[in-house]
Amino acid sequence: MSPEPTSEIGQDALTALCTEMSRITESGSQSATLSDVLMDPGAAICDGQGRVLACSSVRHLAPFSSVARACAAGLSFPVEAQSVVLLNDPFGGGTRVLDFYAIHPVEVEGAEGRWMTASRCTAADLGGNCFGGYNPTATEVWAEGARITPLRVFARGAWARETLACVTLNSRTPRLFVSQLRAMIAAVTTVGNQLSEILAELGQEPGSVAARQLDAAAELMNRSRQDGSLGGDGGPATAPVRSSAGEDSGQVTVEAQLSDGRLVLDLSGSASAAPGYTNATRTTTVSAALAVLFPADEGAAAANDVLLESVEVITQPNTIVDAVYPTPTMCAELAVAPAVRSAVSAAVGGSEPQEVLDGAILGADGRLAEGLADELRADEARSSAKGGKPWQ
Amino acid sequence: MAIDMITAEIIRNYLETVSEEISKTMERTAVSNVYNEAHDYSCGVFYHDGTEASLLARAAAMPSHIFASLISVQTIFDYFEGDLEDGDVVIVSDPYFGGSHAPDWTVMKPVFHVGQPVFFPGVRAHMLDVGGPVSGGYNNMARDIWQEGFRIAPMKVHRRGELQRDVWDLLVANSRVPDTTKGDFSAMVGGCQIGQRRIIELIDKYGIETVLESVEYILAYSERLLRDQIESWPDGRYEGESILDQDFAGTEDVPVRVTIEVAGRNLSVDFSGTHEQVAGFVNSTPGNSASHVYAQFAGVCPDVPVNSGFFRPIRCNFPAGTVVNAQAPAPVGNCTVCIGADIGQATMNALERIVPERVGCAEIDLTIVLTMGKDRRYGEEMFINFDYLASPTSASGAYGQDGWGTWSPLFCALYLTTVEMMEVQAPFLYRQAEYAIDTAAPGQWRGVPGFHMIRDQTEDMVDDGKVNVLVQMNRHPLQGHVGGRPGVGNHVILDLGTPQEERIDDWAFEHPIGSGRLLFAQSQGGGGWGDPLKRDPDAVREDVVDEYVSVAGARRDYGVVIDPETLEVDREATRSLREGGPEVENEA
Numbered sequence: 001m002s003p004e005p006t007s008e009i010g011q012d013a014l015t016a017l018c019t020e021m022s023r024i025t026e027s028g029s030q031s032a033t034l035s036d037v038l039m040d041p042g043a044a045i046c047d048g049q050g051r052v053l054a055c056s057s058v059r060h061l062a063p064f065s066s067v068a069r070a071c072a073a074g075l076s077f078p079v080e081a082q083s084v085v086l087l088n089d090p091f092g093g094g095t096r097v098l099d100f101y102a103i104h105p106v107e108v109e110g111a112e113g114r115w116m117t118a119s120r121c122t123a124a125d126l127g128g129n130c131f132g133g134y135n136p137t138a139t140e141v142w143a144e145g146a147r148i149t150p151l152r153v154f155a156r157g158a159w160a161r162e163t164l165a166c167v168t169l170n171s172r173t174p175r176l177f178v179s180q181l182r183a184m185i186a187a188v189t190t191v192g193n194q195l196s197e198i199l200a201e202l203g204q205e206p207g208s209v210a211a212r213q214l215d216a217a218a219e220l221m222n223r224s225r226q227d228g229s230l231g232g233d234g235g236p237a238t239a240p241v242r243s244s245a246g247e248d249s250g251q252v253t254v255e256a257q258l259s260d261g262r263l264v265l266d267l268s269g270s271a272s273a274a275p276g277y278t279n280a281t282r283t284t285t286v287s288a289a290l291a292v293l294f295p296a297d298e299g300a301a302a303a304n305d306v307l308l309e310s311v312e313v314i315t316q317p318n319t320i321v322d323a324v325y326p327t328p329t330m331c332a333e334l335a336v337a338p339a340v341r342s343a344v345s346a347a348v349g350g351s352e353p354q355e356v357l358d359g360a361i362l363g364a365d366g367r368l369a370e371g372l373a374d375e376l377r378a379d380e381a382r383s384s385a386k387g388g389k390p391w392q
Numbered sequence: 393m394a395i396d397m398i399t400a401e402i403i404r405n406y407l408e409t410v411s412e413e414i415s416k417t418m419e420r421t422a423v424s425n426v427y428n429e430a431h432d433y434s435c436g437v438f439y440h441d442g443t444e445a446s447l448l449a450r451a452a453a454m455p456s457h458i459f460a461s462l463i464s465v466q467t468i469f470d471y472f473e474g475d476l477e478d479g480d481v482v483i484v485s486d487p488y489f490g491g492s493h494a495p496d497w498t499v500m501k502p503v504f505h506v507g508q509p510v511f512f513p514g515v516r517a518h519m520l521d522v523g524g525p526v527s528g529g530y531n532n533m534a535r536d537i538w539q540e541g542f543r544i545a546p547m548k549v550h551r552r553g554e555l556q557r558d559v560w561d562l563l564v565a566n567s568r569v570p571d572t573t574k575g576d577f578s579a580m581v582g583g584c585q586i587g588q589r590r591i592i593e594l595i596d597k598y599g600i601e602t603v604l605e606s607v608e609y610i611l612a613y614s615e616r617l618l619r620d621q622i623e624s625w626p627d628g629r630y631e632g633e634s635i636l637d638q639d640f641a642g643t644e645d646v647p648v649r650v651t652i653e654v655a656g657r658n659l660s661v662d663f664s665g666t667h668e669q670v671a672g673f674v675n676s677t678p679g680n681s682a683s684h685v686y687a688q689f690a691g692v693c694p695d696v697p698v699n700s701g702f703f704r705p706i707r708c709n710f711p712a713g714t715v716v717n718a719q720a721p722a723p724v725g726n727c728t729v730c731i732g733a734d735i736g737q738a739t740m741n742a743l744e745r746i747v748p749e750r751v752g753c754a755e756i757d758l759t760i761v762l763t764m765g766k767d768r769r770y771g772e773e774m775f776i777n778f779d780y781l782a783s784p785t786s787a788s789g790a791y792g793q794d795g796w797g798t799w800s801p802l803f804c805a806l807y808l809t810t811v812e813m814m815e816v817q818a819p820f821l822y823r824q825a826e827y828a829i830d831t832a833a834p835g836q837w838r839g840v841p842g843f844h845m846i847r848d849q850t851e852d853m854v855d856d857g858k859v860n861v862l863v864q865m866n867r868h869p870l871q872g873h874v875g876g877r878p879g880v881g882n883h884v885i886l887d888l889g890t891p892q893e894e895r896i897d898d899w900a901f902e903h904p905i906g907s908g909r910l911l912f913a914q915s916q917g918g919g920g921w922g923d924p925l926k927r928d929p930d931a932v933r934e935d936v937v938d939e940y941v942s943v944a945g946a947r948r949d950y951g952v953v954i955d956p957e958t959l960e961v962d963r964e965a966t967r968s969l970r971e972g973g974p975e976v977e978n979e980a
Contacts (some may be wrong), residue, residue, distance in 0.1 A: 057561070077557035085558075089565065127538035129525035140568070141626045143525040147565045162471075163559065166545040169486060172538055247923055273608070 009256040014054035014200055015303075016118075016211065018043040021187040025119050027256075028183030030176055042120040043187060043193070048072060048113020051305040053210050058294045058303045062286035064118050065308055066093030067101045068384035071116060075150050079105055084154035086167065088126070091148050091325040095284045096332060097145035098123045098133045100181070102153075110197045111206035118193040123177055123307040138277045138328035145330075146170040148324050154185050192203040214306045236269065237346035239339040241278055241320055249275055250320050252339040257311075262323045265289055265344060268316040278335035279323035286313045286338035293348070395605045399824045403606040404600065404613075404697070407437045407449035407612050410590040414513055414583040415451035421582055423575030424520050425817050429809040433517035434458035435583060437591070437632050438500070439607055440509060442474050445469060446700035448511075448610055452805040455687035456492060456728040457516040458931040460679035462700065464498040464505070465872045471546040473647075478504045479553030481581055483563070485523070485544040487537065488720045494541030494726050495519045495529040497577075498672055499549070501584035505589045505600050513587025514936070519573060519658050522586075523566035527776050528762040529849040531779025532640040532862055534673045534723035541725075542566035547583065562824045568764075569776055611701030615979070618696050619657040619705050627745050631651045632742030634734040635868045636715075639672030640899055642728070645868075646670060646715060648734040652742040661685055661739065662709040663716045670809035673725040676735065680727050681710050684736040691740070691754035691885050692747050723880030729758040730864050737871055744873050751873045753788030753795075753839070753918035759882045761913060762848075763905060765857030767819050773824065773855055779817040781825055781845050782884070784808050785823040789837030789876055795918045819852035830942050833869075835876030835920020835951040841913040841940045842880050846888065851907050859911065861886070861900040869916050875922030877949075885912040925970050927949045929961045 005148055025307035029041075042060035045053050050072030055061045068092050071085065079085060085103045090093050091305045094101060099122055105114040138144050147166075153164045171177040187217065224300035235257040242385030250271025257264050271277050278286070286308070290335050294307055323329050411458040414435040419428055426432045434453030438461070439446045445465040450458045464594065467490035468482050476482070497518045502509035520528050524541035532539050560577075566571040579889045595603055629651055636646040649665040669675045685708055695865050710717035715731055718724060735757040744751045761782040766772040786803070787795035798808050811822045824846040831842030849857060861884050869879035879951045884896040886903055888910035894900075903913065932952040936960060946952045953965035 018758070075560060089615070127524075127543070129539050135525075142566065142568065146523065147562075149558070149565045151559045151562055162547045163544065163562075166543075166547050166562075169543045169545045170538065172536070175628040233918075 002076070013202060014045050015189050017046060017195070017198070018054050019054040020121050021191050024029055024187035024190060025121055025180075025183045028179070028186050029121065036264035039262075040122045041184075043191075044068070044118045045117060046072070048111060048209050049116060051210075051214075052308070053214070053304050058290045058307065060120055060190070061303050061305075061308060062291055063093060063095050063101065063120065065284045065305055066283050067103060068116050068118060068208075071094075071103050071105070071150070077152070077243040079106060079152070080156055081105065081176065082154070082189075083152055083158040084188060085150045086148075086181065087148055087150045089149050090141065090281045090323070090329050091147075092226060093283060095281055096133075096329050097126055097128070097141065097147065098330065100148070100184065102184040102188050103193045104154075104179070104185075105202040106192040106195050108199065108206045115189040115195065115206070117195065119187045121180050121184055123171065123180060123273070125172040125177070127172065131172060133330050135277060135328070137331065137348045138263055138273055138330065141326045141328055142276065144328050147357045153181065154237070156187070194280070197322040214304060225252055237343045239343035239346070240269055241271070241274070241335050241385060252321060252336065252343045254340075254343040256344070257382045262310055263293070263348070264314065265347065267321045267340070267343075268314050268319070270315070270319045270321045273318050273321070273327055274320055276330045277328035279320050279327050279329050280336035281329055282315050282322045284332045285321040285340050286311075288337040289344045292341045292344045310379050322378040325327040361363070395609045396602075397600060397609070399598065402595065403567075403603060403726060404449070406594055407610075408451070410482035410513065410594075411435050411437055411449045412588055412697075413590060414587045414775055415453075415513060417583040417586045418515060418579050421575075422579040423572045425813055426518060426520055427576060427579065427810055428575055429807060429813050431776075431805055431807045433515060433580075434461070434805070435513075435515050436461065437588075438514055438589065439493065440461065440465065440469050441620045442508070444762055445512075445808070446607075446611060447703075448699050451700065454805055455802050456680060456683045456732055457496065457518075458688045459703075460490075460492050460496075460677075461498050461514055461516045462506060462703075463679035464516070464895040465500060468500060468546045469509070476502050476509045477552050478502070479550060480548050481550035481584060482546055483544055483549050487677045487680075487724045487727075489678050490677075492545060492677060492683075493529070493725050494522050494524065494537075496728070497544070497580070499577075499580040499584055501581075501588050502735035503588050505595065510600075510604075511591050513584050514589065515583045516718070517576065517580055519567070519576065519974065520778070521568040521573070521935060522566070526762040526860065527568055528778060528860070530725055530760050530762060530860060530862055531723075532673060532726070532860075532901065534721075534725055534824065535641070535671055536720040537723055540673065540723055548947060564669065568774060580719065588790075591694045603723055610697070610699060611704075614697050614699050614701035615704045618693060618702050618770070621693050621696065622654060622659050622705055625654050627654050627656065629744045630745040632738040632744070633635045634737035634741060634871065636674060636731055636734045637864055638898060639670040639674045639819060639869045640862065641670065641672030643672065646674070646718065646731070646734075648731065648738045649733075650738045650742050652739070652746065654746065656810060657705065657746040658707070660707040660709065661706055663711065664711055666711065666714045666716050669713055669715050669718040669722050672674060673723035674715065674730040675722040675724045676716050676727040676731045676743075677724055678717050679709050680724070680732055681716040681735050682708055684732045685739050688736050688739040688743060688754055689754070691802055692743055692750040693818050700900075713935040716920070726760070726862065727973060729756055729760070733757050733864070740873070741871060749791040749876045752790030752921055753786060753800050753870050753873075754802045755786065755870065756806075757783065757786050757870055757882065757916065759783035759864065759913060760860070760862040760885065761911070762860045763818065763857065764859075765819070765905070766853060766854035767818065768852040775818055779814070779847070779913075780809050780844075781811065781814065781822070781847070782914065783843075783915040785827075785840050785843040785915045786879075788841040788870065788873070789835045789839050789921035790834070790923055792837065794834070794837050794840070798840070798843075800918055819850045819851050821848045822846070823848055823910065826856070831880045831914070831940055831943040832917050832940050833877045833879045833920040834926065834927075836922025837876070837936070838920045838924075838927070838940075839872070839879060839918040841868070842903070842917045845913045845915070847911045847913075849905055849907050849909065853906050855906060856901040857905045858903060859900070859905040861896050863896055863898055865916065866897045870919045872919030873921050875923040877924065878919050879916030880914070881916050883914050887948040888912045924949055927952075929966050933959065933961050936939035
């Protein structure tokens with residue numbers, strides 16, 4: 001049966017809205033970190049149970065799912081309509097202290113529970129012992145930057161000036177940081193406010209849109225398995241973990257098997273947590289695994305919770321792939337994550353993925369790193385000249 | 393209507409009692425031994441007239457907390473600009489928002505009358521840990537403020553009586569000891585709520601008009617008394633100086649210079665000529681600097697109630713960009729005891745030229761020994777311990793009085809933690825904790841003896857324990873006055889009695905520590921007052937009997953000859969020695 005055009009539009013609408021949120025975050029921010037270097041903004045739309053219905057990138061699927069489910073399950077404080085909750089806590093479903101997530105609960109007419117629009121970005125600095133957060137001597141998360149547990153930064157339609165000011169006070173680049181946060185909040189509120197209207201214009205019931213979004217992903221999954229593009233002989237496959245300084249920090253070990261239609265990746269044989277900042281949170285590990293299994297260039301447009309549910313990732317706490325509080329994790333993307341991708345790829349018989357992130361941060365000739373450092377220093381000087389009052 | 397002075401005095405004392413009650417609430421409900429044992433916090437009642445904040449009353453308090461809190465109150469009021477509501481509780485800590493250093497949290501609760509916040513009961517306390525790269529917050533390698541701990545801009549912890557759970561969780565998440573932080577923070581909030589209750593009862597009893605008139609009386613009374621004192625001092629310019637050993641970042645001998653100018657009933661305190669701000673974490677904010685200045689004047693004018701009226705005649709100038717008024721984002725983590733002590737000493741040094749019979753050391757010189765590790769007795773729970781026993785003595789001699797006890801008078805709100813409680817709360821075993829012979833700074837009235845501590849760790853300490861040591865006043869010890877000698881200086885020895893033994897005269901960072909690795913600390917006493925050769929020989933004999941001074945020390949430092957067998961003073965020999973005998977030296 002041919003897909004019904006309106007249904008297709010409805011399915012694509014959520015994904016398109018995620019793209020729009022990412023663009024707002026990127027364009028509204030003054031940060032080269034977002035716009036030029038990492039191209040790292042992300043966005044998602046989640047339902048009332050915290051399931052991700054659409055996401056801008058598979059890379060960000062796991063953390064969005066994690067934080068959205070935590071919000072849906074209930075935070076320690078009431079989240080009123082027209083509020084935005086901000087967090088970065090690696091041990092609260094996040095990835096690293098510089099990775100921020102903004103969650104905006106949205107009343108969608110006809111939907112069960114409150115949906116959520118969510119955005120993410122990587123900040124340039126959040127205090128800690130090293131400018132830019134990458135602290136090779138860190139043995140605890142506090143040496144990397146401030147932990148932001150779920151915090152209302154936008155409440156009842158207005159800026160929560162004091163909490164926003166306190167968060168930005170802990171950044172060496174407050175002007176840059178404020179612009180990023182404002183862009184994220186603008187993204188989730190702008191799209192959130194349109195959500196009901198867009199779905200109504202499409203004549204779509206929120207529940208059925210959500211269901212179709214998830215079904216589309218499931219169909220993709222089934223097709224992929226029939227093509228044999230998932231699964232291999234199962235491993236175990238091992239990949240070494242190296243820090244950005246090239247030091248050996250242990251190894252990631254993956255065993256893969258298919259079980260009842262799900263792919264099971266067992267990483268419990270991975271090395272114990274390293275003393276330094278190369279460890280990954282479980283969320284980072286799952287993200288890395290998904291990036292291999294559902295590469296962006298192979299039409300995994302419907303990145304949502306179905307992809308997560310199709311893969312069971314087994315980790316042991318206090319290993320390099322499942323860091324526990326208060327382990328530092330800033331270098332996970334450069335160390336453990338590539339090793340996870342490599343090991344998963346080998347275990348399921350796929351090709352070696354490209355490690356785009358490494359080059360963007362620490363280019364072989366150091367040029368990008370220097371340029372970024374110069375920008376951050378200039379921004380700090382401008383912030384200091386303004387008297388360090390980020391709320392003004 | 394003229395104020396009824398008796399009622400005004402009752403109200404003044406009532407407010408001081410409120411401060412004491414806040415303090416007792418804190419002491420009895422806080423979790424950390426920093427509060428319930430050492431009493432390292434301060435409480436007071438503040439007032440805001442719509443333009444300016446004033447300190448009205450304080451409990452026995454730490455000067456570096458309570459006086460500096462005044463700027464925090466002003467900052468909170470300015471920041472919220474009419475957005476304060478009944479039931480709010482506000483916190484601030486950032487040094488560049490009126491604070492001192494990141495671990496000092498100030499919590500305040502506005503008391504409203506007719507829709508306006510008028511009174512602010514408050515608590516300022518040194519939190520055991522506020523995140524940052526180094527446990528305990530003393531990061532001697534910090535080169536900017538972000539390397540010291542979580543910075544708190546003014547935030548409402550309670551809004552209209554409702555706990556803001558997200559704010560609470562945020563603050564606790566940025567501490568290595570979250571359970572302790574929760575308990576201590578709750579105690580601070582509870583203290584403020586007690587304060588609010590009592591102030592409301594006061595207003596209900598006397599009426600707001602009488603209370604506000606009394607406020608003005610309280611402030612004017614102190615102002616008048618201090619101006620009367622100032623007027624009795626000879627007009628002129630008086631200079632003082634104190635030198636900080638080092639900034640822990642490569643700069644040695646950092647001078648703090650002050651000029652006090654007395655002109656009639658007015659007085660200025662000018663720190664021009666002080667060293668520029670430094671790379672290390674000993675820079676001071678104006679609030680901290682002012683607190684140490686006020687403390688010295690409180691010491692030389694002990695009969696004047698200390699409140700904002702007391703501060704009015706004292707005009708301070710802290711030149712921007714100097715170590716006494718550092719600009720953001722300079723690190724300030726050790727300002728409360730390091731450069732703060734030198735600010736106080738320089739001021740007292742200048743005051744010595746004005747009121748010599750009133751001066752003495754009113755400063756504190758903590759050598760910081762921070763130990764972190766895990767304790768098997770408590771499920772290998774992480775602990776952070778600030779060992780006050782490493783540096784408990786700084787009381788100087790003053791005219792007519794030897795230094796006694798432990799810390800200097802204005803810091804006597806700080807209690808010495810008992811050895812027993814330290815051993816309960818941390819896996820320590822103290823081998824020695826006592827006054828040390830021949831370490832009291834000689835003077836006609838001597839300083840308190842220095843203190844020697846030897847500490848071991850028990851087998852309950854898990855293997856990866858570490859200690860950070862920050863020594864101050866090693867080369868530039870606490871000053872003597874009017875011819876009295878300075879203190880003997882501080883130092884620490886790690887791994888005492890082993891081949892790895894190492895004497896620390898400046899700092900050590902994350903040095904391994906555990907069972908069998910003895911830590912020794914010498915804490916100097918405060919300086920002496922007056923010429924040691926004028927000390928009453930019988931007093932020297934008492935010191936020898938008490939083993940504060942040796943027979944040799946009595947001869948060397950005081951020119952007093954004592955028979956080593958009978959411990960009696962040989963008065964002829966003493967007279968002869970003092971009149972024309974050899975030079976005496978303090979070789980302690």
